[in-house]
Each structure stands twice: as structure tokens, then as C-alpha cells.
Amino acid sequence: MSVLRWWVALLDRREGAGPQAAVRILLALVILLDWLQIGRLGLVQAIFAPEAAGGIGRPMSREPALWLYAALPAEQVAPLAYGAVLVLAGMLLVGLATRFSAAALVLLMAQLALALPATDRGIDMLIRNMLVLLVFAHSHRAWSLDAHVRRWLGWENGLVPAWPRYLVVMQLVILYFTAGLQKVASSWTPFGGFSALYIAMRDPAFAVFPPELVSALFPMTQALTAGSLLWEWGAPLLLLSLFYRDTRTRPGRLRALCNRLRIRELYLLLGALFHLGTAVSLQLGIFPWAVLALYPACFHPDELRAARARWSRE
Amino acid sequence: MSAPLRPWPVVRALLVGAVIAVEWLDALPLPTLRPSHLKQPIAQAELARWTQLLNDLGVSVSEEELAERGLAVGEASIAFQKTAMAPFRPLKRLTQTGQSWGLFAYPDPFAGRLIVEAEVDGEWQPRFRAPERGASLLSRQMRYRRVRGVYDDLGDRHKPRGAYNRLVDWIAGGIFEAEPAVSRVQVRLDLVTVKLPGEGDEPPEKRRHARVRSRAKWAARP
Numbered sequence: 001m002s003v004l005r006w007w008v009a010l011l012d013r014r015e016g017a018g019p020q021a022a023v024r025i026l027l028a029l030v031i032l033l034d035w036l037q038i039g040r041l042g043l044v045q046a047i048f049a050p051e052a053a054g055g056i057g058r059p060m061s062r063e064p065a066l067w068l069y070a071a072l073p074a075e076q077v078a079p080l081a082y083g084a085v086l087v088l089a090g091m092l093l094v095g096l097a098t099r100f101s102a103a104a105l106v107l108l109m110a111q112l113a114l115a116l117p118a119t120d121r122g123i124d125m126l127i128r129n130m131l132v133l134l135v136f137a138h139s140h141r142a143w144s145l146d147a148h149v150r151r152w153l154g155w156e157n158g159l160v161p162a163w164p165r166y167l168v169v170m171q172l173v174i175l176y177f178t179a180g181l182q183k184v185a186s187s188w189t190p191f192g193g194f195s196a197l198y199i200a201m202r203d204p205a206f207a208v209f210p211p212e213l214v215s216a217l218f219p220m221t222q223a224l225t226a227g228s229l230l231w232e233w234g235a236p237l238l239l240l241s242l243f244y245r246d247t248r249t250r251p252g253r254l255r256a257l258c259n260r261l262r263i264r265e266l267y268l269l270l271g272a273l274f275h276l277g278t279a280v281s282l283q284l285g286i287f288p289w290a291v292l293a294l295y296p297a298c299f300h301p302d303e304l305r306a307a308r309a310r311w312s313r314e
Numbered sequence: 315m316s317a318p319l320r321p322w323p324v325v326r327a328l329l330v331g332a333v334i335a336v337e338w339l340d341a342l343p344l345p346t347l348r349p350s351h352l353k354q355p356i357a358q359a360e361l362a363r364w365t366q367l368l369n370d371l372g373v374s375v376s377e378e379e380l381a382e383r384g385l386a387v388g389e390a391s392i393a394f395q396k397t398a399m400a401p402f403r404p405l406k407r408l409t410q411t412g413q414s415w416g417l418f419a420y421p422d423p424f425a426g427r428l429i430v431e432a433e434v435d436g437e438w439q440p441r442f443r444a445p446e447r448g449a450s451l452l453s454r455q456m457r458y459r460r461v462r463g464v465y466d467d468l469g470d471r472h473k474p475r476g477a478y479n480r481l482v483d484w485i486a487g488g489i490f491e492a493e494p495a496v497s498r499v500q501v502r503l504d505l506v507t508v509k510l511p512g513e514g515d516e517p518p519e520k521r522r523h524a525r526v527r528s529r530a531k532w533a534a535r536p
Contacts (some may be wrong), residue, residue: 004319004324004327005316005319007327007331008319008323008324008327008478011323011327011330012323019488037458038460039487041451041454041455042451042455043455043458043460043461046461046484047460047461049317053484054484056464056477056480056481056483056484057388057477057480064407070386073506094387105482106409106411107408107409109410110408110409110410110411115401116464116477118463118464118467118468118477119460119461119463119464120410120460120463121463122414122415122416122417123461124410125410125411125412125414128409128410128414129411129412132409132411163326163330167330167333167334170334170337171337174337174338174341174413174415175415177411178342178343178413178415179415179416179417179419182343182415182417182419183345183418183419184345184362184419185356185360185419185421186360186363186367186421187420187423191363191367192363193510195421195510196418196421197421198508198510199421199422199423199508200418200421201507202425202506203421203422203425203506203508204425204427204428204444204445204506205425205426205445205462205465205466206427206445207445208445208447213433215511217323218434218510218511233536241321263481263485267422283457283459284459285458285459285460285462286459
């Protein structure tokens with residue numbers, strides 16, 4: 001089979017919508033919790049309003065002009081847009097007009113990101129990447145109000161194209177692998193004593209533990225620095241292990257070994273531990289949770305169904 | 315003989331392939347060194363360390379030469395990525411999406427510590443000192459990732475202006491409103507030098523980027 005045929009066949013596959021729906025729900029939850037925190041801390045005007053209305057940013061002076069800020073009065077743009085984000089994230093969570101919600105949410109969040117760009121972090125960009133994907137995905141075909149409406153109308157929810165799930169996996173691989181390649185500071189190498197994590201944990205902007213404790217843990221931070229770098233470099237293994245799993249009936253010792261060692265599960269387990277570890281040891285906000293929200297995409301719907309059945313039995 | 319391919323699956327497969335290719339292109343970790351980067355203490359320290367390493371390996375190069383080469387490569391790779399991504403810029407601008415993942419690529423041993431103080435009856439009192447985990451509203455606001463982004467990104471510049479100054483205005487305004495007894499508010503981002511265990515004592519923290527706001531001026535604002 002030619003590469004083109006294989007590629008076309010791969011992207012033409014259909015499967016249950018469970019993993020795509022799980023990503024949607026988890027991502028919407030992260031967005032909702034993060035944005036509710038903005039309101040609870042009284043930061044809506046400060047972050048999103050123009051300077052004239054009490055904001056820190058200067059969205060009105062941006063070129064090209066931001067349509068959101070041109071369309072609404074300066075005093076009302078921040079609370080209205082903030083309210084809209086909450087409503088749209090809620091709609092995404094319950095799967096109501098899912099694709100519209102995702103599209104409106106990404107456009108709105110993109111405008112708000114430019115109000116004060118320093119407040120928009122890498123993880124917000126990752127969330128917007130995934131929202132764009134959700135516009136084209138079929139996450140609304142499971143665990144959603146849209147799915148109920150479809151059933152009521154007599155339409156099938158059935159199987160959906162699998163390619164959006166593959167793109168979520170690809171996003172994870174790009175994120176981890178290129179983040180690993182970008183770590184060229186000497187503190188990520190033996191020449192800098194593998195001190196990157198130690199330095200990050202001592203940075204007052206990210207620190208959680210007192211400096212004395214971090215110093216006492218220095219050897220452990222060195223091991224974790226080297227380990228996390230290797231783990232990021234190893235991100236393509238995730239793709240390889242998924243490919244080997246998919247072609248497990250074919251011969252090959254490496255394939256058999258990879259499947260026997262459950263490389264995918266091992267990689268994701270290490271990833272989950274890495275993210276949970278950084279959530280505890282560094283002030284990273286929503287980063288670990290938003291990335292973990294993408295993990296269900298690494299599993300075939302049948303696996304999720306089997307896990308759920310096993311869990312219900314137990 | 316295998317069955318002929320249907321048109322739509324082929325178009326879709328090509329489109330998805332193109333999307334993946336563009337995302338990888340955007341994510342390419344090309345060196346993007348600019349002259350402004352070299353002014354930062356961490357860049358100076360990295361330059362010295364890599365020069366030393368190269369010299370130890372027998373490659374004779376000075377810090378100036380290495381910086382010059384780095385800037386030349388940086389300029390070329392910035393130009394390449396800019397040209398290659400140009401067709402997709404309108405879409406990226408509209409959705410603010412992209413693939414740039416420098417997650418702690420350069421952990422900074424010359425970090426900033428945000429300090430907020432309020433003057434009451436001529437005496438400066440602490441209100442926030444990063445990374446304290448106090449329960450006060452100010453403390454929770456300063457720890458929130460988006461606010462932290464303002465002082466962490468902008469405050470680390472050589473001479474922070476713009477958003478950093480407006481952040482200070484906003485912090486001061488909040489304190490003046492909540493505490494009538496406060497006459498002045500000071501915000502600064504002291505320089506913290508992190509040394510590794512065994513490298514000796516860390517130097518005392520150095521006052522940096524201090525901004526003072528008075529109640530009188532705040533009250534007289536338009």
C-alpha cells in the first residue's frame with residue numbers, strides 16, 4: 001500500500017466520539033475554572049478593559065484595531081466579553097451548539113488575549129489551538145446536549161471521523177518535543193549541572209517551597225531535570241507506540257517489544273506524574289491541567305469503554 | 315488491484331497533512347537571538363559559559379565572536395520563519411493560535427522578586443513579597459498566573475515601562491481604596507541571584523525597578 005493510500009485510509013477511519021468529547025469537557029472545565037478565578041479575584045476590568053475604563057492594557061491603540069473593542073463601549077467591553085466567555089465555556093462543557101461555542105470562544109478569547117498580551121500565556125494559546133480543532137471535531141456526538149437533540153430528531157450519533165483525535169495527539173507531541181529541543185540553556189545540560197529545575201523552583205515568580213528545602217533537594221532536582229528533558233525528547237515515542245499498537249498483528253521484534261512494554265501507557269503515566277509534580281512544586285496555574293485534559297485523545301474509544309466497564313464492575 | 319481513492323477522503327487527508335506540516339514549521343525551535351536578548355544578565359552568563367565550554371573543547375572563539383554568530387543565525391532564522399509563516403499570519407492573528415513552546419527554556423538565575431509596600435504614618439509596611447502564599451486579595455491577585463505574567467515578563471526588562479508602570483498604578487489604586495491610612499505605595503522587582511549549592515553565598519537582593527505612587531496624585535487623577 002502506498003504512503004498516500006495509507007494516509008488517506010488512516011484519516012478516513014471512524015470510531016466512537018468518546019475521547020473527543022472527553023477532551024472537550026475537560027478543556028471547557030479548565031477554561032471555566034480559570035475564568036471564574038479572574039472574576040473572583042476582581043481582575044476583569046484590570047486585565048481586559050481599556051486603560052480609560054480601569055484596565056492595565058491599551059487594546060484601543062493596537063494595530064490593526066480589535067473588533068471587539070471597536071464594537072463595544074469602553075466601560076462595558078470587559079464585563080460583557082467576560083460574561084460571554086463564561087456562557088460559551090459553559091455551553092462547550094455541556095455540549096450545546098458545540099461547534100458554534102468553540103468558534104465563538106476562540107474568536108473572543110483571541111481578542112481578549114490582545115488587551116494585555118503579557119497576561120496571555122503559552123497555555124492560553126494551546127487552549128485556543130484545541131478550540132479551533134473542536135470546531136472541526138465531532139466532540140458533540142457524545143456526552144452532550146447536542147447528541148440528545150440529534151437523537152430526538154432521529155439522527156444517528158454513531159461513529160465519527162477519528163482524525164481530530166489524531167491531531168490532538170500530534171499537538172501533544174509537538175508541544176513536548178519542541179519544548180525539549182528549545183531547552184538549550186546550559187542549566188539543562190551537564191555543563192550547567194542539570195540545574196534548570198532547581199533554578200525554576202527558586203524563582204520567586206514560580207516558587208512554592210522555601211529555598212532551604214529546594215537546596216536540600218538539589219540532587220533530586222538534577223535527576224528530574226535530566227529526566228524531564230529525556231521525556232520531552234522522547235515524545236515521538238508516543239506516535240511510534242500508537243503506530244505499533246495499531247499494527248500489532250504485523251511482525252517485528254521492536255513492535256512486539258514496544259507493545260509488550262506498553263510504551264504508550266508508560267509515556268503517558270510519566271507525563272501525568274511530571275505534570276502533577278510540577279503542579280505541586282511550581283506555581284504554574286492551569287498549565288498542567290490543560291495539558292492533561294488532552295490525554296484522553298491518546299486512547300481509542302474502545303479502550304475508554306472497556307476501562308469504564310471495568311470500573312463500573314468494580 | 316486496489317480500489318480507486320474517493321476524492322473527498324484524499325482532499326481531507328492532504329489538508330490534514332498540510333495543517334500538520336504548517337504546525338511543525340511554526341513549532342521549529344530555530345534560534346531567534348536578538349540584540350535586546352544579549353543585554354539580559356542570563357544571556358551574558360550563558361554566553362560566558364558556552365564560550366568557556368567551546369574553548370575547553372578546542373574551539374577558539376571569543377564571547378564577542380560567539381554573540382555575533384548567534385545574532386547572525388538568529389536574524390536568518392527569524393527571517394526564514396517570518397517568510398514561511400507569512401501566508402498563515404492573518405489566520406494566526408484572528409485566532410491567536412500558534413506553536414511556540416519555550417517552556418522554561420532558559421530558567422533565569424537572575425530573577426525578580428515582586429515586593430509591594432505601603433507607607434503608613436511614615437513607616438513602610440509589607441503588603442506582598444513574592445512568592446508568599448498569603449490569603450489577602452492582593453496576595454492572591456499577584457500570584458494569579460496572568461498578573462504574574464505582567465511583572466515576570468515586563469519587569470525583567472532592562473528598563474520596564476508601559477504595562478509595568480500601569481500595573482503599579484493599578485496595585486497602588488487598589489491599596490489606596492482599601493486602606494485609607496496609606497499615604498504612599500511602593501512596588502519593586504528586586505534582583506534575586508540564584509547560586510547552586512556549593513557555589514558560595516548568594517549576594518544580597520538588589521533593589522530594582524522601584525516605583526512609588528502617592529495618594530495625593532492618585533486622588534487628583536482625572
